[in-house]
Amino acid sequence: MTETDDGNAFGYAPEIWRLFRNAPNAGAFPDGTPGVVSAEAGTPAARSVLRLALRFDGARVIDGRFQAYGCPASIAVGAWIAGWASGRHVDELRLLKAAHLREALEIPEDRAHCALLGEDALRAVLSRHQEQRA
Amino acid sequence: MIYLDYAATTPIDEAVFEAMLPYLKPDGLHGNPASTHGPGFKARAAVETARQQVAALIGAEASEIIWTSGATESNNLAIKGALEFRGFPKNGKPVHIVTSKTEHKCVLDTCRQLETLGARVSYLKPDGQGRVTAEAVLAAITPDTVLVSLMWVNNEIGTVNDIEQLAPRLRERGVMLHVDAAQAAGKLAIDLKTVAVDLLSVSAHKLYGPKGVGALYVRRKPRARLSPQMHGGGHEQGMRSGTLATHQVVGMGAACALAAARFDADVAHWRGLRDALWARLQTIPGVLRNGPTDGDRAAPHLLNLSFPGVEGESLRASLGGIAVSSGSACSSATAEPSYVLRALGRDDETANASLRFSFGRRTTAAEIEQVADTVIAQVAWLRELSPLPRNG
Numbered sequence A: 001m002t003e004t005d006d007g008n009a010f011g012y013a014p015e016i017w018r019l020f021r022n023a024p025n026a027g028a029f030p031d032g033t034p035g036v037v038s039a040e041a042g043t044p045a046a047r048s049v050l051r052l053a054l055r056f057d058g059a060r061v062i063d064g065r066f067q068a069y070g071c072p073a074s075i076a077v078g079a080w081i082a083g084w085a086s087g088r089h090v091d092e093l094r095l096l097k098a099a100h101l102r103e104a105l106e107i108p109e110d111r112a113h114c115a116l117l118g119e120d121a122l123r124a125v126l127s128r129h130q131e132q133r134a
Numbered sequence B: 001m002i003y004l005d006y007a008a009t010t011p012i013d014e015a016v017f018e019a020m021l022p023y024l025k026p027d028g029l030h031g032n033p034a035s036t037h038g039p040g041f042k043a044r045a046a047v048e049t050a051r052q053q054v055a056a057l058i059g060a061e062a063s064e065i066i067w068t069s070g071a072t073e074s075n076n077l078a079i080k081g082a083l084e085f086r087g088f089p090k091n092g093k094p095v096h097i098v099t100s101k102t103e104h105k106c107v108l109d110t111c112r113q114l115e116t117l118g119a120r121v122s123y124l125k126p127d128g129q130g131r132v133t134a135e136a137v138l139a140a141i142t143p144d145t146v147l148v149s150l151m152w153v154n155n156e157i158g159t160v161n162d163i164e165q166l167a168p169r170l171r172e173r174g175v176m177l178h179v180d181a182a183q184a185a186g187k188l189a190i191d192l193k194t195v196a197v198d199l200l201s202v203s204a205h206k207l208y209g210p211k212g213v214g215a216l217y218v219r220r221k222p223r224a225r226l227s228p229q230m231h232g233g234g235h236e237q238g239m240r241s242g243t244l245a246t247h248q249v250v251g252m253g254a255a256c257a258l259a260a261a262r263f264d265a266d267v268a269h270w271r272g273l274r275d276a277l278w279a280r281l282q283t284i285p286g287v288l289r290n291g292p293t294d295g296d297r298a299a300p301h302l303l304n305l306s307f308p309g310v311e312g313e314s315l316r317a318s319l320g321g322i323a324v325s326s327g328s329a330c331s332s333a334t335a336e337p338s339y340v341l342r343a344l345g346r347d348d349e350t351a352n353a354s355l356r357f358s359f360g361r362r363t364t365a366a367e368i369e370q371v372a373d374t375v376i377a378q379v380a381w382l383r384e385l386s387p388l389p390r391n392g
Helices: A014-022 A072-085 A098-105 A109-133 B014-023 B038-058 B071-085 B105-116 B134-140 B163-173 B246-261 B263-281 B312-318 B329-334 B339-343 B348-352 B365-385
Strands: A036-043 A048-057 A060-069 B065-068 B096-100 B120-124 B145-151 B176-180 B199-203 B214-218 B288-290 B302-306 B354-358
Touching: A014 A072, A014 A098, A036 A109, A048 A072, A048 A109, A060 A072, A060 B365, A072 A098, A072 A109, A072 B312, A098 A109, B014 B246, B038 B065, B038 B199, B038 B214, B038 B246, B065 B071, B071 B105, B071 B145, B071 B176, B071 B199, B071 B214, B096 B105, B105 B120, B105 B145, B120 B134, B134 B145, B134 B163, B145 B163, B163 B176, B246 B263, B263 B302, B263 B365, B312 B348, B312 B354, B312 B365, B339 B348, B348 B354
Parallel strands: B096 B120, B096 B145, B145 B176, B176 B199
Antiparallel strands: A036 A048, A048 A060, B065 B214, B199 B214, B288 B302, B302 B354
């Protein structure tokens, strides 16, 4: 691994590095924001926690936020899902699997758990969203 | 890139480089120091000058310095050689070593190897500041104890063990004392004329010398006896065979001479940088300092801090422009939390979120300010990003 000018001294994949450094969509919606559904997923062994919050208008996501404690890959996963989900219908969101995340972010095998963390967090949000609509 | 990892290794000082060059050039002083002719005598003279320079830094006689390939070899030679000289394991007599859980891996792994051959080893737990007291060592001594191996300065947290107090009490009991001084030489005033250490390991590349050379101090009065671990031509008083790397040896000598000449200025410089960085970083809520804070019991050249509430890998990644050691320090290849910090009672999470900053001659106050700004900002950013309850 070679050091790059952007400070990526440990040689993370470019998309992981970009999302880790910029962390778009980081944070939480203000309390009381209507339509917000949030949920957390964690991997105790890998010491990561991802909290995903999506703001819905019916079955469609308006925008998303995330908070994460974990390695750069898990932070990048949170940032990616929060951005990707915006404007999408729940039926599309349900199709997202860890494998897609690994491909989109070039997540290596030894960090596969970070992609699963993202899939778990999204499923938890969707499950909660479905409960609320029922 | 700001380099703050001088405890891992230092660059070669320009003066050291210049001193080594004549022994590296194709038309240079290439003689074998063991040869009995002109070029050999010249090389021999350079080796002996270097031996005196190393000895002078630690208050020893030149004849008490044995060249090795570095502190790892010195530690292996000291510990294995001392036991073997006493007949272990062939004579079947019980043998006991006292050391600590926070020694460098090369001491711990050497002890573990000796355990497989039948030696008994006590690994003492340090106190909350990483110190192993003389009382704790003495309490662990048994009639079978032949050797105590204790580092002078801990490489991860800078704790200074009270070797001066321990040494005479071991001498009274007839127990040999080996000290790993890789982080102490050039950082602490060492005078082996007044401190009854029997064996002491030093390394060149921790004090602006080249990598690949070190030395073992072997006391002559009373004589500390070792069995060689490298057999061959009987070099180095029969304790370490192998043709000497004249250029490396000369480099180590020059580095030690420089360290002795600059000692007061170096120590004052490092201490000032360490205290300045700590003054800035202690404003971070919940930050923990690993190791002692009181002046003379803390090595001047390093500062080890834990940042609860941030994940270690992200912390390291976010400081990509700064070269520091992480909570896994020398064991970073294993990705396990530092065993030294764990021995201090830090949990895995906190140990992982730890950084060792170590300072060098070229480190500037401006760099310290820049590092402080970056660390403060990145810790705050990662905590802001975290969904976990806030620490501190």
